Amino acid sequence: MQGNTMIKLESVTKVYELGRGATVIAAKDVSLEIGAGEFVAIVGRSGSGKTTVLNLAAGLTRPTAGRVTLDGIDLWRLTDKEQSRLRNQKIGFVFQFPSLLPTLTVLENVILPTTFGPRESRAAARARAADLLERIGLSDKINVYPRQLSAGQQQRVVIARSLINKPELLLADEPTSNLDEKTEMEIVGLFRELHATLGVTVVLVTHTRQLVSAGMRAIEMAEGRVAAPQLAIGGVPENGSRPVEYAKNGLSATVAGQSELSY
């Protein structure tokens, strides 16, 4: 772990009510810490609670029990406005589903989060967005609509959007699940580069163990619990509970022609 604690979940349980008295326990007594500047992968099977942990960490869902802090701030002691502001300024999101607004152009999508933040000039936001798009190799797509982009390009725009407010934390929920293998490699390479060049904390949820590579800490979830809080890449988990095989080779693919990323 590096530096201060960015995310801390203490004995967090999340129970979803499905109606008619039916409930599902999505996270059960989860405790974990992610330090500032870490690159963490949360792995596990579908339904293991990975996304729930990510949502809890971002304050997108209220824990049924336990405490969630982000950079030392108890999320659920904040008002909706304060919490939203915190998310807007501190966190960049990359979702599993296509999350660009189809009615907005690429540039408008990238500057969308600035709508919810502190007032700033439209020109400044546009300049920053244009810069980000150039860095991820999409400067020629500024004025096109998402439907005119490939799935991989769309996800790169989402990444640019996640960086527009210079977040300290990047949360990515299965960001490559809809992409082909080559594009998947490119996107993960982009995350690695963001982590390396910007020093941003990255939490990547994935069910593809092959995406976990050297330099990442991997947390394994199973049945709503943390099964292994610190898996060694390609080795034995820190707690020695069970060995898990992960890809050893770093996925260092980067987007062709991009310049080095920096805020």
Place this chain on the structure above:
Amino acid sequence: MNFLQLAWKSISGNGLRSWVVALSALVVAAFALFGTLLLRGAATSLELAAERLGADIVVVPDGAQTEMEGALLMGHPASFWMPEENLQKLAAVPGVEAVSPQVYLATLVGAACCSASEMFMVAYDPQSDFTLRPWLEKTLPGGLAEGEVVGGDFISATEPNDGILVYGTTVRLTGNLEPTGSGLDQSLFFTMDTARQLAVSSWVNAEEPLIIPPDQVSAIMVKTTPGADVEKVAVEILRTVPGVFPVASADLFQSSRAQLKSLLNTVVIMMALLWPIAIALIGMVYLMAANERRRELGMLRALGATKRFIAQSLLTEASLLALCGAAVGIFVAVLAIYLFRRLIINSLGVPFLLPSPGSLALQIAIGLLLAMASVFLAALLPAIKVSRQDPAVAMRE
């Protein structure tokens, strides 16, 4: 990017939903405004017509009251007579201060002489008149000379020197009365002397002569003494003067008032049905849209939008659609009222006066507010519901 721009982008990107909401607003606004304009136009017209007659009681031959109202309000052809001696009898009734006769000469239908398609000719006695006099005193202090006439609002001269050709004789139009929206707007007012001259010359100049039965009048305007109970005076007239029927000004145009009341009921019932249906329809559309957009709205929350922003954004979207729909609806309603005014008057059997610009602006504002309030109300619950949703749940499939 501000939230107005976001709302507008969402509107333009969701064509069907936007059309349904805008059309609902259009229908509500158009119907509300059309109904209001119609009812207010008719009510104002009735009030003005009664006011223009300027009498506390109008006495007509027994059985002619409906015909009289049809003539005065709608300009329908009318011909009814009673002996002139009734003037003295009426003047003798306690509570009567003044009486003045009027003769309803003829209704020229399709007269080539004037701008009104129908022209109702009324002769009055300038010596005893108290109904036209207040207006004439203001605009024509000298009163009407022989061969001069005063027209209703729709009457205009067609001959040189303000002339109008009536029964082969050109009379001079000296002025027009304020509009009432009733048959009075198509009326031409003569003095008794001018009318008699016309009748004489019509035997030579006109294809058909104008016949005024001697010693007969059509109606007698009655002014009661200050403080007198008009209803009691009318009852006394009914009791003491045989063959006549007194209509108190408050009871004037009863059939039109009844027609107006039934029209009002129809409009109220239609609105009572239409309004909740429109609100329910818009509410349903927004509920569906909110469900469809759950993921998008959840995503916006993740990006930093507050609950308030989400609700405001949906309501802004709804309000913009309502504004556009209602504006078109209002335009359609006003256009329909202006274009089909005659058709409305004839088919509904009530007079109608177009509102003044100020009154029209007020009614437009009310129609706009009503439509926007309807859409706002309908979108409020879905907006609140979706804004309170757990973003994580909203983003889940």
